[in-house]
Amino acid sequence: MSDHPGGKPVSLGEHYDASRYLLVSVDLPLVGDVIEASPGIPYFCCKIDLDLASLADLLVDECGKAPRHDLSVLAVYPGDPDLIDAACRLVGLLDRLHDIAVLAPLAERDILYRLLTGPHGPLPRHMASADSRLNQTTAPSPRSARGFQTQLRIDEIAVSAGMSPSSLHQHFKAITRMTPLEYQKQLRLQEARRLMLAGGVSAGLAGFAVGYDSPSQFSREYRRLFGAPPRQDIARLQAAQDYVGAV
Numbered sequence: 001m002s003d004h005p006g007g008k009p010v011s012l013g014e015h016y017d018a019s020r021y022l023l024v025s026v027d028l029p030l031v032g033d034v035i036e037a038s039p040g041i042p043y044f045c046c047k048i049d050l051d052l053a054s055l056a057d058l059l060v061d062e063c064g065k066a067p068r069h070d071l072s073v074l075a076v077y078p079g080d081p082d083l084i085d086a087a088c089r090l091v092g093l094l095d096r097l098h099d100i101a102v103l104a105p106l107a108e109r110d111i112l113y114r115l116l117t118g119p120h121g122p123l124p125r126h127m128a129s130a131d132s133r134l135n136q137t138t139a140p141s142p143r144s145a146r147g148f149q150t151q152l153r154i155d156e157i158a159v160s161a162g163m164s165p166s167s168l169h170q171h172f173k174a175i176t177r178m179t180p181l182e183y184q185k186q187l188r189l190q191e192a193r194r195l196m197l198a199g200g201v202s203a204g205l206a207g208f209a210v211g212y213d214s215p216s217q218f219s220r221e222y223r224r225l226f227g228a229p230p231r232q233d234i235a236r237l238q239a240a241q242d243y244v245g246a247v
Helices: 052-058 081-095 097-117 121-127 133-138 141-146 155-162 167-174 181-198 203-209 215-226 232-242
Strands: 007-009 015-017 021-023 074-078
Touching: 007 181, 007 203, 052 121, 081 097, 081 203, 097 121, 141 155, 155 167, 181 203, 181 215, 181 232, 203 215
Parallel strands: none
Antiparallel strands: 007 015, 021 074
């Protein structure tokens, strides 16, 4: 939701800090960099996964309003006092573990209500609408994106989404700013980076684990996304100890 101190730019060009929060409507392969933090003033972040069923339950009837199709896949908004208070109450429960089971759902519901009723309301409302283009287009994406070694079959995904292949491409790119193939490629490369950094896996094994048969192709596409070949990038991250990973 929000951060303290400094700020964090993400890979699609947005930037947010302690006074603002990032709202993301789709499972995107984002990478964030903490640009200001120190041992004395560490970086803190609260990330909350929105429950679409709970959002739908809170939706106010909006008969007669035209559906919104021009919404950004992610946006940064200024934090308002009520939303910040609800988020702080949720985080504060970490110091009162015996209260979490009862009070956490109440704080989460308060957060969802503030999102739906504030200036940021159109995006979560659109997310919770079962027949929205957002849900129709992205419903099959986790299956296709998480199967790192599975070949992406656009025709099958289009059928499951009730679209033609051309419509799927058009709508998917409008929502995620990427084609389905680009989306899967970024997820693969980020997973490979995680395997090398956190699991100590070699570049060759990491590339193979996420579906690459050619080490040279893996290295080439990795460098294009992260700015350095795998071994050099991982060495830099380990030396700097500044890796944040996918949002």
